Amino acid sequence: MTxxxxxxEVRSLKYxxxxxxxxxxxxVFGGVIVFxxxxxxxxxxxxxxxxxxxxxxxxxxxxxxxxxxxxxxxxGRDILSRVIYGSRISLAVGFVAVGIAxxxxxxxxxxxxxxxxxxxxxxxxxxxxxxxxxTFFLILAVIAMLEPGIWNIMIVIGLTxxxxxxxxxxxxxxxxxxxxxxxAARALGASDFRIIFRHILPNAMSPVLVxxxxxxxxxxxxxxxxxxxxIGVQPPTASWGNILTIGKDNIEIAWWISVFPGIxxxxxxxxxxxxxxxxxxxxxPRLKI
Amino acid sequence: MITYLLKRLLEMIxxxxxxxxxxxxxxxxxxxxxxDVLADLNPKMTPEARERLTKYYNLDKPIHVQYLMWLKRxxxxxxxxxxxxxxxxxxxxxxERLSITILINSLALVLIFAIxxxxxxxxAVHQYSLYDKITTMLVFIGFAIPTFWLALLLMILFGVNLxxxxxxxxxxxxxxxxxxxxxxxxxxxxxxxxxxxxAFGGLAGISRYMRSNMLEVIRQDYITTARAKGLSERKxxxxxxxxxxxxxxxxxxxxxxxxxxxxxxxxxxxxxIPGMGQLFYQSVMMRDYPVIMGILTxxxxxTLLGNMLADIGYALTDPRIRAR
Numbered sequence: 001m002t003x004x005x006x007x008x009e010v011r012s013l014k015y016x017x018x019x020x021x022x023x024x025x026x027x028v029f030g031g032v033i034v035f036x037x038x039x040x041x042x043x044x045x046x047x048x049x050x051x052x053x054x055x056x057x058x059x060x061x062x063x064x065x066x067x068x069x070x071x072x073x074x075x076g077r078d079i080l081s082r083v084i085y086g087s088r089i090s091l092a093v094g095f096v097a098v099g100i101a102x103x104x105x106x107x108x109x110x111x112x113x114x115x116x117x118x119x120x121x122x123x124x125x126x127x128x129x130x131x132x133x134x135t136f137f138l139i140l141a142v143i144a145m146l147e148p149g150i151w152n153i154m155i156v157i158g159l160t161x162x163x164x165x166x167x168x169x170x171x172x173x174x175x176x177x178x179x180x181x182x183x184a185a186r187a188l189g190a191s192d193f194r195i196i197f198r199h200i201l202p203n204a205m206s207p208v209l210v211x212x213x214x215x216x217x218x219x220x221x222x223x224x225x226x227x228x229x230x231i232g233v234q235p236p237t238a239s240w241g242n243i244l245t246i247g248k249d250n251i252e253i254a255w256w257i258s259v260f261p262g263i264x265x266x267x268x269x270x271x272x273x274x275x276x277x278x279x280x281x282x283x284x285p286r287l288k289i
Numbered sequence: 290m291i292t293y294l295l296k297r298l299l300e301m302i303x304x305x306x307x308x309x310x311x312x313x314x315x316x317x318x319x320x321x322x323x324x325d326v327l328a329d330l331n332p333k334m335t336p337e338a339r340e341r342l343t344k345y346y347n348l349d350k351p352i353h354v355q356y357l358m359w360l361k362r363x364x365x366x367x368x369x370x371x372x373x374x375x376x377x378x379x380x381x382x383x384x385e386r387l388s389i390t391i392l393i394n395s396l397a398l399v400l401i402f403a404i405x406x407x408x409x410x411x412x413a414v415h416q417y418s419l420y421d422k423i424t425t426m427l428v429f430i431g432f433a434i435p436t437f438w439l440a441l442l443l444m445i446l447f448g449v450n451l452x453x454x455x456x457x458x459x460x461x462x463x464x465x466x467x468x469x470x471x472x473x474x475x476x477x478x479x480x481x482x483x484x485x486x487x488a489f490g491g492l493a494g495i496s497r498y499m500r501s502n503m504l505e506v507i508r509q510d511y512i513t514t515a516r517a518k519g520l521s522e523r524k525x526x527x528x529x530x531x532x533x534x535x536x537x538x539x540x541x542x543x544x545x546x547x548x549x550x551x552x553x554x555x556x557x558x559x560x561x562i563p564g565m566g567q568l569f570y571q572s573v574m575m576r577d578y579p580v581i582m583g584i585l586t587x588x589x590x591x592t593l594l595g596n597m598l599a600d601i602g603y604a605l606t607d608p609r610i611r612a613r
Contacts (some may be wrong), residue, residue: 129307131544133589136551137569138315141585144573145318173425221435228437231573248441248559255445262438270433280460 027278029106033271041087048081048142052238057151060256072255074248079257082238085263089239090268094216095156100158101219102212103163110196112166113173124170129162135160139222140231148231157219163213172204206283217269224265238266290604297331297600303507308365310591313351313356316582320494373575376480381584383565386585387445389459390557393480394549397487398542405492406538409499413534414526416504423498428579431493437555441487447482455479457561483560491545502534509533536607543599 021027040047050068056076064071070079112123128136139156146152176182177200185199226232227241228248235242240261247258350358368379371511412421448456455461459479469473505531506512515525553566563568565584572580 020353062550074407106324125303125307129311132304132547132583132592133311134307134547134551134592136548136554137585137588138311140554140573141312141581142318143313144576144578144581217433224435225437229555229558229570244438244441251441251444252449255449258438258441260444262435262441265435265438266430266433269435270429271431 006183017282019266020132021278024278024281026274027282030271030274030276031274031276032200033267034275037087037091037268037271040084042089044084048078048084050078050081052081053236054078054081061250063254064256070260071254073243073254073257076161076251079243079260082243083261084241085238086240086261086264089150089233089237089263090220090223093150093157094219094272095230096154097219098156098212099155100206101162101215102165104159104162106169106201106208108162109166109169110173110201112202113170114177114192116174116195120170123166127166130160130163136222136225137228140229143226143231148234150233151235152231153223153226159220160217161215165208165215168211168245169204169205172207173200176200176203205223210276210280210283213272213279217272217276220265220268220272293604297577297597301597305590306594308593309360309586312496312582312586312589313359316578316587317352318546324459363586366382368537368586369579370576371572371580373580379579382568382580383583386563386565386568389562390550390553390566391591392425393484393487393556393564394553396484397491397549400488401491401495401536401545402542403524404488406499406535406577407498408528410503410534412496412533413507414502415487424500427491430490432487436486436490436552437526437559439489440482440559443482443486444496454482456482459562462480483556483562487549487552487556490548493514495538495541499534499538502537503530506530506534513604537602539602539606540599542602544595546595547588550588550591 048261049253054077056072058069059072059076061074062068062072062076068078068080069081072078073082108123108127138160142156142160143152146156173196182195182199185195190199223232223239224241224244227239228244229246230242232241233239243261244258247261250257299300328370366380368383370378371377372384408424412418412424415421432497449456455478459476461467461475461479464475466473507526512525512530513528514520520529550566554570555566556562557564557566558570565587568580571577572584
């Protein structure tokens with residue numbers, strides 16, 4: 001086989017992916033929203049009409065107006081600006097937590113699927129145990145032992161959500177390791193490390209990619225719930241969850257504090273879900289995740 | 290059947306063991322362990338509390354001894370005494386809050402299946418119809434709505450604006466003076482919002498799963514056979530297809546339990562329900578380590594029991610499983 005025919009094969013797979021993806025209007029919509037969210041997060045200082053932490057005691061708990069489109073909170077801070085800055089937290093937590101989960105999942109899944117036998121038994125048993133503990137309880141317990149804060153949250157969410165990825169990677173490895181190209185690599189004397197990471201893993205990446213995109217949605221939800229409970233991102237740093245805490249405390253008098261940050265979470269999670277499902281359908285509609 | 294159950298029970302033991310090990314290592318993260326110099330600077334950890342922690346977990350002994358001594362007590366459901374001012378045994382505190390959490394979660398589970406199964410079945414039977422498209426869209430929305438936010442919105446709507454439903458606690462102020470019917474309505478009305486919201490979280494996933502199972506089943510040969518021999522469509526769908534499509538959903542029932550139990554932390558906190566979730570939240574805020582570890586372990590055991598029940602249900606409905 002010549003190099004050029006290999007390349008055209010790759011290009012055509014990408015081409016098929018794009019053609020399918022572009023046809024899926026909901027997926028494109030999700031992708032556009034994700035892009036906008038990135039832009040908003042990066043350009044937050046230029047977009048936000050006010051500083052996120054600027055306290056204004058003369059304009060406390062004001063309903064939405066031209067000056068403050070989303071209203072103000074109990075300290076007179078502009079909700080719109082806080083929601084805009086909150087997008088940074090969501091993005092950071094989503095990507096770092098999912099990054100940790102994906103790397104851990106790939107390592108455990110690959111070891112389990114490639115080596116089989118006792119490595120498989122031990123790792124899969126560990127996965128079962130992790131799945132038996134209510135994740136939210138586990139996260140809360142760990143956070144209670146450490147200090148709440150954005151870094152601890154990212155790490156804890158990551159370390160409690162790798163099990164699904166590990167199972168996916170393991171299943172892919174189980175079927176791929178018997179294929180001819182792996183045998184060929186082994187016959188040529190490639191090391192296990194090389195076979196796992198250079199030969200099998202690239203072929204097992206599509207379900208991992210899909211579950212990572214969907215995982216970001218999950219991580220955003222968990223972060224907002226933790227921050228809402230006051231165990232996540234600590235005020236005064238604005239996160240969508242901790243703005244909602246203030247909303248709950250003022251629920252009888254100021255509905256706007258409770259409404260807008262929730263819409264932001266909803267749109268973000270929806271966008272990642274649509275994007276993830278769209279990518280899955282474009283890679284392989286039969287893929288089950 | 291009995292051998293199958295015994296096998297499942299035996300399989301639970303290593304998992305249970307693993308759970309205790311993980312729980313045990315989490316407590317090692319707590320400030321106050323001998324190696325943690327920073328604990329001296331941690332104002333949340335009084336010297337007295339640290340001393341009690343050291344004593345209860347035998348922190349001065351080697352780590353495997355610590356674990357074994359802790360395990361010996363956990364087996365007897367002795368999680369030590371709470372750090373809070375009442376200093377009561379952890380198990381007593383958990384026990385009095387367990388029933389309400391189990392009640393709400395069970396009701397939510399019933400609600401999930403009562404709603405999700407018909408939705409899944411009908412949207413599979415009418416695939417690509419308007420109804421199917423609308424439910425699919427609603428499922429996407431359901432996946433994306435943070436349920437604690439929905440809780441706030443419903444509180445604003447039904448509690449603050451319409452005054453239809455109470456938004457906090459389990460009983461109204463004048464509960465004792467109500468008639469029997471009044472008492473029943475009072476309890477029910479306090480449970481409506483929390484149970485609905487607990488259920489909401491699982492609804493989208495399970496109806497989606499039901500739909501894809503049903504789609505798979507109605508393409509099978511035996512469904513064609515059933516139609517070919519002239520059975521009514523109703524009989525084909527509800528007798529031949531539904532039963533087979535339902536089977537995998539039963540296992541999902543077991544798998545959805547950790548999520549439900551985790552969710553009770555949020556809902557019991559929002560609605561002020563004195564259950565295990567609220568106790569857990571308060572303990573986390575007050576760093577009441579013995580209670581945290583106790584609830585973590587109990588929560589995991591409840592999950593295992595739920596999985597076990599789901600397995601039994603699966604085995605009861607599917608003879609093929611029992612034969613294995």
